[in-house]
Amino acid sequence: MALKQPTGQKRLTNIAVIRLKKGGKRFEIACYPNKVTSWRNKVETDIDEVLQSHTVFTNVSKGEVAKTADLKKVFDTDNHSEICLKILAKGELQVSEKERQANAESMFRDIATVVSDKCVNPDTNRPYPVTMIEKAMKDLHFSVKPNKNTKQQALEVIKQFKENETIKIQRAQMRLRATIPAKEGKKLREKIKKIATQIEEDAFEEDLEMVVLIDPGVYREIDDLVKHDTKGKGKIEILNLKEIEEGDEKLE
């Protein structure tokens, strides 16, 4: 073991450590904070902006460099730079502050965008702008969970909005046309009426033909209902995925 003397040291500051356990050994490399995700996203291409030194350590904070024999055994090479790249790609790291912040922020925005996309103001039947949703989410003290996907969280937000009545909000409705043979028609008609939020057309001639507005959340339910109960004879056609007011309007 090398003698540790102050003159022989080169102190590194601001380190983000990446660890990789392989072959029963632990290897570490020293990187700059906030840079590793950029590298992994292939946004950063300059390796020297990411690595503090092209050395593989067993312990960065103690300054212990990995033994060549170990490297050879585990990685089949003793080229530090090459191994660094491998560790950089696969090792685990603690996400640093700015990365986490950027992530949370973009996720928050994304959730707001999804909510704004899926919902309308029931008074005007127009969507809320994203910034409004963001504000309302802040009023709600909604916190982003980084390990859940945005769509799930967006649905959660909508639910909370409805409970707390922060803003008047409603899922944008879906317009469907269901064609059901006469035999099953009677039975299904009532069931569909229960699920749908609004029935626009309801014609019972040879077949039952209904045009209804539904909440997008119950689409699968209604689809199952029509297809199964009619043994595949019923048909569902989506007329409009999102019923919203279109075009600009002058307020007068």
Added chain:
Amino acid sequence: MPLFFQCYNMKRNTPQQVSSLQHNLSNVRNICILAHVDHGKTTLADALVASNGIISQRMAGKMRYMDSREDEQIRGITMKSSAISLLYNKDDKDYLINLIDSPGHVDFSSEVSTAVRLCDGALLIVDVVEGVCPQTHAVLRQAWLENIKPVLVLNKIDRLITELKFSSTEAYVHLQQILVQVNLLTNELYTSEAMGKTSAVADECSESKSGEAQSYDWTTLEDEEEDKNIFFSPDRGNVIFASALDSWGFTISHFAEMYSKKLGFSKNVLTKTIWGDYYVNMKTKSIQKGAQFKGKKPLFVQLVLDNIWSVYDAIFIKRDKDMIEKIQKTLSLKIAPRDACHNDARVQLQAHTSQWLPISKAVLSIVCDILPSPLQINEERTEKLMCKQAQRFDSLPKETQALKSDFLACKSGDDSPVIVFVSKMFPVDKKILPQNRQRPLTKEELQARREKAVQRHAERMSKLKVDEESINGTPIQDVNDTGQEEEQNDDNQVFIAFARIFSGTIKRGQTLYVLGPKHNPATASHYIDPALCLKDLSSHQHITSFTVNNLYLFMGRELELMEEIPAGNILGIGGLEDHILKSATISSTIYCPAFTSMYFDALPIVRVAIEPKQASNMKAVTDGLKLLNQADPCVIVSVQETGEHVIITAGEVHLQRCIDDLQERYAKVEVTVSKPIVPFRETVTLPPKVDMVNEAIIDQNQPTKSNRLKQFEDDDEVKEEGIVEIFTPDKTCLIRIHCVPLPKAITELLVEHSDLLKALHKTSKTDDTENILNSTAVQNLIDFKSKIANVFNQEHKSWKDACNQIWSFGPKKTGPNILLNRIPDYNRPSVWSCLDTATNSQTFRDLDSCIINGFQMATFAGPMCEEPMHGVCFIIEKWEYLNSTSNGQIDDKCESSSAIPRKRDVYGPLSGQVMSIVKDGCRKSFETQPQRLVAAMYKCEIQATADVLGKLYEVLGKRNGRVLSEEMKEGTQLFIVEATLPVVESFGFADIMRKRTSGLASPQLKFSHWEIIDVDPYWVPTTEEEYLHFGEKADSQNCALTYMNNVRKRKGLKVEEKIVEHGEKQRTLTRNK
């Protein structure tokens, strides 16, 4: 103080007095004050108001009585036009002068328009130090267009003495120059109008071949002009020299009168000669020409300016007591001792000058003498008011033409029809209305109140003694009470119509028609439901009726209630909120035409999005915006498709006022203002032929392919560029999608006829053509179809027969993207099927609608930044079911085996799977092509003078604008520049433009088209030359990338940007040991 109040009440003109004067039309003047910002409009108005004893002489010029808004007082600029009625006695005749003070800032030129419309004459003020400014030009043009007569006031002459230290001769030359400048403007206006007229006449002649012999030519026009006396000249008496701050002002005739006695010249001679190159020859006691040539002092300097200079010199500069006394004696002024001893020289000076040459007298006598009374309304103005620009007066219905005589007569008798023009609606607190105002209390009442107060006080005192804790209780209660009262009052916002009556007499209890701006007497129906108000009207109705309830007289900040008001006056009408949006005509006959819309100098162009700070206040903001829209003639409020509320204002100052109004008056909640969201579109293009340094790309497909396809190399779904084959997750269905750019002509056609597509979409939804579409629409659609077919045929042969293969349009089934059906064994009816009368035998496959919906979703949000696509064509080339025997009948199987339902549960219903693979496939095939952003473009028309053209181009260039044309306007020095500007860059554009060009260039923006930004947002240098030119990282800004990243950031999508640019330059967190 009580003394002051007494005289205030005494001199104050009572409504009775005013109303009696209103009937004597020849003694009524409706005038407005126009000028550039800070040239002294409101100060002059103050001086005039002071002459009526409404405010004290001392306060005149400081108080700015007409600026009643708080922000007006704070900012020191006028933001709205306000009116006041003044009395003036001249030659034993009482005159009623309705004065309107207007704002001078560019942003509020709409207020100027509304003021000018109501007046017959105007006072045009020019600051002699600043000279003619851009707004001077603008207001003069407005006055000119409305045919009203201006009088020039050269203001702030005191600054020539005190600030610029001019000698009297220098000042004279300076004044002359300014006069020339103003007259130059008038001339310019005149010539441009004259040229317009001649060309219009020429057009008319060429159009109507019957050829009425119209011998309009230059000479006749010029002769007419001579009669009009359009130019300003002191000897004509239409120029006033003044200093509104020191409240003095005079005209030539004033001095002429004074000196005709002293010097023994006749008054007429003096009036003609004081202004001009004349001097007094003392030896011969005669006035001779050629002062300048002989080096003599011109008369104006000698007789007029020297006197003023010596007064200023004595009082203001030298503060010479003896001299002051001498001046007082010669001018026989009586100065109150408290003014004479005042420490501030300015106060002393004002005391002298305001007595010597009172400005109010100078101005008001000129107004009475020169400006026309309402009776003198001329034919030209009447016709201009009555018919719209393109329309000719003879084309109006007979009954309407007959009204012209009523206009001209301006009679207030009961038999003449009532015609009132409302130029704007403005909000007033209910508290201010006269019917709600607190009246002065009588003595008895005061006594009673006093007693009560004493009683209460005693009670409280006793309570105090009893229980000390109750102290806290009582005041709090009091506070609550007042709070509630205020809240109640807050809701009481009333709109009053700012109007002028042109004919007849308007009385309380009268029922009149309100005619909207689009009303046309020729087509209007005769039956009007009295219960209707504006909201209930359909788009072709423009008439409502209402009963006159409250009539007001404007008294500056206050209103006086009137019983009736005769023709020729300016008035306020209450209770019209539900009937008038911004402006309207009120009449007793529906044959009255709607008055032509006003000429607005500044069109609204500054767009911002408005949001409540608290999300729950949304409704208050929407309601507030509606009120704002009604109150301001120059604001546009709209809701975007994104749900944003956008207001468009004339400029930044105007915007600020609107926001303040909204927060404090209309919505009463805090709002935030932000950049509005700017939409983009996404598209694909053909691979470029040259690279970024204009080198031809030699092997055509290689470089682009390697660029774009690199990330898809290990993706086996991508077959080749633009072609994707994709399976449903349960591997039952295979779809092959090919993505290609649409020919430009087709895209344009589709954008242009989006309404037709909408109609088409509607019909295909119901399957019943005749019910929804009338025959013309069907014909239009058939034409449209053949047009598209034609264009397709002219294009490359790969588009052959594409028209009949169209499966759907997108997004929203109406957009400029096409889904083509080129599946060999699927002969599906095209979108046009509903147009064919012959019934078609072809049928839809199952899940047909899923493909359409997948396509709709893909085109609605593209892969670049989730914006809709534009001009992209997706071709479905294959659609196969792999483990089903018969195409399309997939659903039957789920019953036959139990394995499949379980599988279904994993992946969801097949319809959903198809939808999502179509969407993903479209996006993927889109991504394999060279992608481009499409930006919305404004067409930008800028009027500017020649000397700011350079600055103008600089601003345009910085904002990625492109100049289309540049022309000089005939007869003026103005250039008209046409340019296109991306909408994203337009935020703050108008403001910057005005700032950089000192207001001499005024842009107007209008949405014009979508344009592909010809920069690849994903571009990185590849060839040697490109590396050389751009460097390895391509550091130079890629504007398409910036736009795209901004949108992505806004939407919370992943942005390929480094969080930290330089790893080493971050803050050191641990100390170096």
